[in-house]
Amino acid sequence: MYFVNLNVFLLSFLSIIVQCDLTMPSGFSKIQWNHREKEETFMELEGLNFIDCVEQCLLRNRCFSVNYLRRKLHCELNSEAVQYYNQSNVIFNEDPSGYIYSHMSDWDANIVGKCANHNCGLNERCVVSKAKAEQKCELSDCGFVPVFLNxxxxxxxxxxxxxxxxxxxxxxxxxxxxxxxxxxxxxxxxxxxxxxxxxxxxxxxxxxxxxxxxxxxxxxxxxxxxxxxxxxxxxxxxxxxxxxxxxxxxxxxxxxxxxxxxxxxxxxxxxxxxxxxxxxxxxxxxxxxxxxxxxxxxxxxxxxxxxxxxxxxxxxxxxxxxxxxxxxxxxxxxxxxxxxxxxxxxxxxxx
Known part of the structure; x- marks a missing residue:
């Protein structure tokens, strides 16, 4: 009786592990560790976990990838830096130690719920109205870097x-x-x-x-x-x-x-x-x-x-x-x- 209960416990534990693997977002398998793409960073956010960082990118049409530094809960949003994305042709900055790089093409947009496949403008982000539980667009950036003549x-x-x-x-x-x-x-x-x-x-x-x-x-x-x-x-x-x-x-x-x-x-x-x-x-x-x-x-x-x-x-x-x-x-x-x-x-x- 003791061994039967132990087997049941082990089977249940394995079942939980299998279930977690099945529901894990697909982007985790393509994360690039100790990499950081910095040339096209347009925004930084603090105090976010990694999934929140990815979601903030998916909420913006301008964003194509993220850099994330776990020990500081530091999130960087990047615009497109290469014409055709693949894991071999991304050029990363020096000293990327501790950073995680991830491209949004590796993620299922449905993780942002009602904002999946939103049509917000390039300088906007999608948010869900708490009152009506509907998506809306709000300004997220200034659209361009100011250039001075003098x-x-x-x-x-x-x-x-x-x-x-x-x-x-x-x-x-x-x-x-x-x-x-x-x-x-x-x-x-x-x-x-x-x-x-x-x-x-x-x-x-x-x-x-x-x-x-x-x-x-x-x-x-x-x-x-x-x-x-x-x-x-x-x-x-x-x-x-x-x-x-x-x-x-x-x-x-x-x-x-x-x-x-x-x-x-x-x-x-x-x-x-x-x-x-x-x-x-x-x-x-x-x-x-x-x-x-x-x-x-x-x-x-x-x-x-x-x-x-x-x-x-x-x-x-x-x-x-x-x-x-x-x-x-x-x-x-x-x-x-x-x-x-x-x-x-x-x-x-x-x-």
Missing amino acids: ADSVTNEKDTYIGIGSRLTFKLTETLLSEPKDRDFEMICQNDGVWSSSLTANSSDEAECSFLNQQAIIETLQLGSEFVRIPVIKEDGQKWVLIQRRCTGTVDFNRTMNEYKGGFGSLNSEFWIVEALSYFNGMMFSTWDEDRDYSTTSCAEKNGGGWWFRECHQANPNGAYGVHETWGISWLMTNNQWIYPSHIVLMVGKS
Whole structure:
């Protein structure tokens, strides 16, 4: 009787083991130990077990694979890194010790229940409403990594992260507009799926040019698919973007086309702002090395700086400083009298 009960116990125990093997998710058999694919990580999550990490990936159409570090409960979600996935052609980063790598093609999407085969957008994730027990889509990331025309990322390995709450650090490019107090700044992926800057210049950072009484703040402006850090003045509800300032004669404005496109000078004194040309689509801008005006001579070369010249100008704000001639800083007034200002600011209204 004793041996019969023992046999029954052993059979029951084996039955439990067999049942567990049959219900184990298929992806476990294809896990790659001590591997980590880091080139396309777009989000990291903390405090998750491995299956939760896999599920978070399956809830997002952007996600194709995960890296998981068990000892820290650390989950990394990756977008597609190779065109055709197989276990032999994935390139992994150095020092993958302790990491688990798994591709979503190895898993049954049904483990996420009602969110299996969801149709959420690329920057969304599927969630199940507790009230109605139905799936819905909510924003999960900002869609792309911000690219600046006048700044470089200094976030190192996290410079591909785009998840809600991600923070990327940038440094203004030394060769373009630079202002020491605002050289390093952060971009944060907000809950509404939009990148925004966490830092602006302090209100005490007043321009050195005394004629400019308003205080400019440094803002991040999106121009198409890229961003740029620029000074902005707010007055009576209107926002004005400063694209040029002359006040000391310390900056040479007789520059090449590439320099005008990139911007130059200092935000504290004289400058020509990055991408100012984008505000004047359709008008031909000329510099001494690229003559695009209608004159038989080079207006830019003749007048000491770049501008939207025709034949040649009635305004020359980028001309030689301190010269009371039309090839210096000059402006033709409505009474047909030329003025030669020592201080000048160009601003563009921004809604």
